[in-house]
Amino acid sequence: MIEFLYKALAKVGYTHPIHPPVTHITVGMVIGAFLFGIVAWKLRHQALAKTAHHCIILALLALLPTVFTGLMDWQHYYSGSWLFAIKMKLALAVLLFILLVFAFGAGYKAETVTKSRVILYTLGLIIVTAIGYFGGDLVHGGRTDDKKLEMLGVEVKAEQFTKSCSACHPNGGNNIKPHLQLKDAPQLVNFQTFLSYIRSPKARDGSATVMPSFSPEKLSDRQAREVYQYIVKVLKKS
Ligand code: HEC
Numbered sequence: 228m229i230e231f232l233y234k235a236l237a238k239v240g241y242t243h244p245i246h247p248p249v250t251h252i253t254v255g256m257v258i259g260a261f262l263f264g265i266v267a268w269k270l271r272h273q274a275l276a277k278t279a280h281h282c283i284i285l286a287l288l289a290l291l292p293t294v295f296t297g298l299m300d301w302q303h304y305y306s307g308s309w310l311f312a313i314k315m316k317l318a319l320a321v322l323l324f325i326l327l328v329f330a331f332g333a334g335y336k337a338e339t340v341t342k343s344r345v346i347l348y349t350l351g352l353i354i355v356t357a358i359g360y361f362g363g364d365l366v367h368g369g370r371t372d373d374k375k376l377e378m379l380g381v382e383v384k385a386e387q388f389t390k391s392c393s394a395c396h397p398n399g400g401n402n403i404k405p406h407l408q409l410k411d412a413p414q415l416v417n418f419q420t421f422l423s424y425i426r427s428p429k430a431r432d433g434s435a436t437v438m439p440s441f442s443p444e445k446l447s448d449r450q451a452r453e454v455y456q457y458i459v460k461v462l463k464k465s
Pocket of ligand 1 (some may be wrong): 237304305306308388391392393394395401403404407409412413414424425429430431434435436437438439441444446454459
């Protein structure tokens with residue numbers, strides 16, 4: 228069902244994760260509640276106090292699709308692996324939900340913004356910032372920036388690796404099985420060995436592994452070559 232949705236989106240040219248654009252609704256509304264809340268508190272402005280409350284309502288409504296698309300992307304891109312950043316994001320999302328419910332209660336039928344409401348809005352802002360930080364860490368944590376690539380004088384692109392591999396293999400390591408560093412992997416011996424491994428990965432003893440398989444729909448041969456070049460030319464050297 229989930230894979231069907233990603234395939235349908237790819238058909239119309241959308242090949243990115245779905246969660247990031249949706250998060251902006253919740254995050255934007257939490258920021259709005261904070262800003263309107265502060266002004267309403269300082270100026271004792273009743274209309275703006277309502278606006279802050281309405282932002283909280285929208286943030287709450289948007290939280291459900293935000294979490295849902297996050298869970299979908301997590302299954303699709305990371306095969307549901309319990310990465311540290313994922314655990315943090317889930318815990319913080321639960322915290323945010325509880326906080327928003329409290330903020331909703333505090334603003335319901337209230338004419339003004341009190342200090343305790345300001346505190347709730349501020350906490351909301353802190354939580355969405357932290358969730359955003361872990362989201363960024365998940366996607367960009369293992370990234371080598373283009374400047375470094377330029378200095379190394381290699382014509383390779385980090386993009387595909389960052390998208391598909393770096394969450395579990397930041398900088399060529401291995402977050403889940405630290406003793407199996409990607410940059411030391413025997414499958415890197417040549418491109419064909421590498422390609423057949425990522426098309427249907429197995430653990431060292433031949434059993435199933437959490438390493439997701441990358442079908443040609445997920446990662447074309449050309450993209451796989453880009454990933455391979457990047458690992459061999461950049462990560463193996465660093
Ligand atoms: C969800 C996490 C995850 C993602 C994403 C991921 N891997 Fe892995 N990878 C693993 C784990 C876990 C292992 C260890 C496999 C095992 O032996 O159980 C592994 C092992 C490997 C190995 C073999 C290492 C060895 O020493 O046996 C290679 C090569 C590899 N990954 C390449 C890639 C490439 C290339 C990508 C991106 C296209 C990628 N991986 C994406 C988790 C991941």
